[in-house]
Amino acid sequence: MSSKSIKVTAEATQPAAVSVHSVDKVFRIYGQPAERLMLPIKNRIRRFVGLEPRSPKLFHALRDVSFQIARGETVGIIGRNGSGKSTLLQIIVGTLQANRGSVQVNGRISALLELGAGFNPEFTGRENVYLAGSIIGIGSREMAELMPVIEKFADIGEFIDQPVKTYSSGMYVRLAFSTAIHVSPDILVVDEALAVGDTAFQTKCLTRIRKMQSEGVSIILVTHSTNTLLEYCDRGIYLRQGMVVLDGPCRDVVKRYADDLVDEEGGAVIYADEHRAMSDQAGAVPATRPSPATSIETTTEAGVASEILSIELQDASGRQRTTFSYGERLVIVVRIRVHRYIDSPCYGVQLKSVDDIALWSGTTQNMQLEVAPTGPGEYAFRWELVLAFTGNRYIVAVGVGDIDSGEYHRHSRVPYAGHVDVLPQPHSGHGWLAPIPLFIPLEGP
Incomplete structure (x- = not known):
């Protein structure tokens, strides 16, 4: 047997970094705080007089959850608020106990859970760092050696010696994340706490996560950002x-999650024949899109206020095209059917990469564009976009909905409304953006 086959066999027999098997978690819900104390007493009295005891309401936070995370794998967990994401992480790190099932963790685990968990607000930041190290078995001498790099990464200055209760949410996250990544974990667990940090620090954290991935650290990342899931994770888990x-490829998880959001809001999801176009990036691009009747499959449900009938991608002269040059105008013509009066319609458009990362999104609401009310009937509207992009393939997505009490409610959407190829410009760099660079040489002696 070759040395290579021996290595593969050895790696295959290694235990998973995290193994979650049939986990259930149930919380008892009481109407008032005093009821938690008084209910057992009242039930004794009820039993004494021959009445049936009363039970508190039960909330099933997790139901039969099972999955494994391999060593060095990054798994993203996505779901709406209340879907059980934070509860699951707390069970994995050991701050909560499951009612049923088991969790096995192989290696040192470090966690950044929701804001407010893990640090004692009365202790200073420095004291909390030492406390966090002692909890996972790191002695004070080793933590003293790590303290300078933790302070430097957190960059909160003299607040490191102030009580944590005086910290802003951003300062708290800076110190908590810095502590979590510098204790040499085998497994890093990050809840949505990073969302409260400033943009520069989020970028700094995600860069560090990339480095930890290259070092073989297993990472569990809870996020509401589908882009983060697609860009940083090897696999996705959708909790509802x-x-x-x-539990599967990130793109499939994001698609299912987005479809469910539309469905829960009473909308309709419209699917397109996207797989052929997106999987054959190197192939020839058709001059025109197929007719809407063959490319869009509508799954409209009863009660949907409006639905998309067809979409055409045109140039400024009205010709259907999919290949453009830098700076040309893309015209997206959308035809819809409205089933009832809509006081505040809202229309959206999005450009995505071929791996489903959103590059730009806009709606008539967030761009403060006026849209007239619509009654029942068929309508058409146009989006016109100047393609100031580099040479790449761009996926177009379109959605329709309305504004109710200041919130956008989607009626239907087309996640793949077609694609356009922007031809590369000579000497323009690479990537998705197309800034106009200006280089001024240094003046020499």
């Missing part, structure tokens, strides 16, 4: 009402 809806 405490259950695993889908």
Whole structure:
């Protein structure tokens, strides 16, 4: 047997970094805080007089959750608020106990959970760093050696020696994340706490996560950002009402999650024949899109206020095209059917990369564009975009909805409304953006 096959066999027999098996978690819900104390007493009295005891309401935060995370794998967990994401992480790190099932963790685990968890607000930042190290088995001498790099990464200055209760949410996250990544974890668990940090620090953290991935650290990342899931994770897990809806490729998880959001808001999801176009990036691009009747499959449900009938991608002269040069105008013509009066319609458009990362999104609401009310009937509207992009393939997505009490409610959407190829410009650099660079040489002696 070759040395290579021996290595593969050895790696295959290594235990998973995290193994979650059939985990259930149930919380008792009481109407008032005093009821938690008084209910057992009242139930004794009820039993004494021959009445049935009363039970508190039960909330099933997790139901039969099972999955494994391999060594060096990054897994993103996504779901709406209340879906059980934070509860699951707390069970994995050991701050909560499951009612049923088991969790096995192989290696040192470091966690950044929701804001407010983990640090004692009365202790200073420095004292909390030492406390966090002692909890996971790191002695004070080793923590003293790590303290300078933790302070430097957190960059909160003299506040390191002030009580944590005086910290802003951003300062708290800076210190918590810096502590979590510098204790040499085998497994890093990050909840949505990073969302409160400033943009520069978020970038700094995600860069560090990239480095930890290259070092073989297993990472569990909870996020509401589908872009983060697609860009940083090897696999996605979609939780809904405490259950695993889908565990698989990130793109499939994001698509299912987005479709469910539309469905829950009473909308309709419209699917397109996207797989052929997106999987054959190197192939020839057709001069025109197929007719809407063959490319869009509508799954409209009863009660949907408006639906998309067809979409055409045109140039400024009205010709259907999919290949453009830098600076040309893309015209997106959308035809819709409205089933009832809509006081405040809202229309959206998005450009995505071929791996489903959103590059730009806009709606008539957030761009403060006036849209007239619509009654029942068929309508058409146009988006016109100047393609100031580099040479790449761009996926177009379109959605329609309305504004109710200041919130956008989607009626239907087309996640793949077609694609356009922007031809590369000579000497313009690479990537998705197309800034106009200006280089001024240094003046020499």
